[in-house]
Amino acid sequence: MPQQKSGAPAWLGAAVVLTGLVAAHVACLGSYGYFRDELYYVACGRRLAWGYVDHPPLVAVMAWLAEHLFGTSPEGLRAIPLLLVVALVVVTVTIVRRLGGGPFAQALAALGLAIAPHYLFVFHFLSMNSAEVLFWATAMWLLMLAVEGNRPSAWIALGGVIGLGLLNKHSMAFLAVALTIGLSLTDARRVLRTPWPWAAAVIAAVLFAPHLAWQARHDWPTLEFARNAQAYKLADLSALGFVGQQFLLMHPLNALLWLSGIGFFLIRPPRKEWRLFAWAFLLLLAFFLVQRAKPYYLTPYYPVLLAGGAVAIEHLTAARRLLRSALVVALVMGGAALGPLALPILPIDAFVAYSHRLGITPSSGERHEIGVLPQHFADMFGWEDLARQISAVYRSLPEDERSTARVFARNYGQAGALELFRDRYPLPPVISPHNSYWLWGPGADGGTLIVIGGNPSQNRQAFEHLEEAARTGCQLCMPYENNVPIYVGRGWRVSLNAIWSKEKRFI
Secondary structure, three states: OOOOOOOHHHHHHHHHHHHHHHHHHHHOOOOOOOOHHHHHHHHHHOOOOOOEOOEOOHHHHHHHHHHHHHOOOHHHHOHHHHHHHHHHHHHHHHHHHHOOOOHHHHHHHHHHHHHOHHHHHHOOOOOHHHHHHHHHHHHHHHHHHHHHHOOHHHHHHHHHHHHHHHHHOOOHHHHHHHHHHHHHOOHHHHHHHOOHHHHHHHHHHHHHHHHHHHHHHOOOHHHHHHHHHHHHHEOOOOHHHHHHHHHHHHOHHHHHHHHHHHHHHHHOOOOHHHHHHHHHHHHHHHHHHHHOOOHHHHHHHHHHHHHHHHHHHHHHOOOOHHHHHHHHHHHHHHHHHHHHHHOOOOOHHHHHHHHHHHOOOOOOOEOOOOOOOOHHHHOOOOHHHHHHHHHHHHHHOOHHHHOOOEEEOOOHHHHHHHHHHHHOOOOOOEEOOEOHHHHOOOOOOOOOEEEEOOOHHHHHHHEEEEEEEEEOOOOOOOHHHOOOEEEEEEEEOOOHHHHHHHHOEOO
């Protein structure tokens, strides 16, 4: 394997790219407001457990840490993903060095990460998706070390990373299986005859066991969630559409890098056993195509392909400095062109006009009507407006009703927003049948209930008196959150606890 000279100059180009990337994120940390999922994760972080209906526990731990270290402002919650993107660039550049890449390859791989629209977005807000990309990249770097010399320390660290990755998102299991099959298809299969890969598997299983036990105690809610999402939520996408989305999610110009990365690992890796990374990618691609998965499910794999592609391009352009300069300029300009579609850099009117000029409308991957903004931006609007509207309805109640009043929110975004903004507006406790909120229960029977939306006739069946007190109003949010009736129900006809099981929405 070619040896990479050490020293600061080798990192200089990558450091410049990383500085620009961090500056772009910092410039818009508080733009557009909270993302829907962030509100939910804060609520989960205030109810720490070994599991939740729709995700493992690690993102709730990150939310808890963010709240206690940085506060619950959008900027505070987003400090952790900002640290994660720095770590991702460092790990990816480290992979490039392990593959024999020099300063240009390191900077090129960092630039590929920096311009990928999907990475720009998922590292902008608190979520498990940002940690997922880092866990996958770190796992593949450790596997390189482990396979290279069958190092026990690398295998032990790999087991820990896989276990933590499983506690972050179950998709880590897909990566682990794909890498194992990739190992068996190459000369690296020899390591499977040693105890260390199996020790790594045991470590990962031990770390994951408490979450698995939680799932069993709660009747496997995540399986029910996944079935419902597949049947009722996710939009159908053809195999061609799935592949096409890879080019858009990672940036069309990045295709030169990651396709070169596949070729690099298949044809001329520094070590023959590293062909496993090409096989694992192709296996995951085939699996996700068969499963009709969301296109972004494959995106955590690309850092290692960008690294391999950067090394391949560095070798091919060793005597063509002008070509290297042209490639860097093209990537920077292309990244700047698509960046506003992923990061909330532009004012709303400017964004709408710009996206129309480009003629690009990102898909939500779900069966929802899209409004003025694409879903990933629309889900950052309307939450404080909702809190103000519900607070006004609550304050209009007679004083003797307020002490026992609650809000029935239809989804975790609404519920999370009302909980978060209770410090700013007078608001009653919140209940919701959506995902983990359903597990947290409805509380005691009785009292006045403020109901957000729902079927009016079904609402009337639950109460002696039901009146529409207001309507939500948010022009930039998702259409299904706008102009929704807000009811006040009094005089229960049935027990809420008795009907709670029928209200469950795991989706």
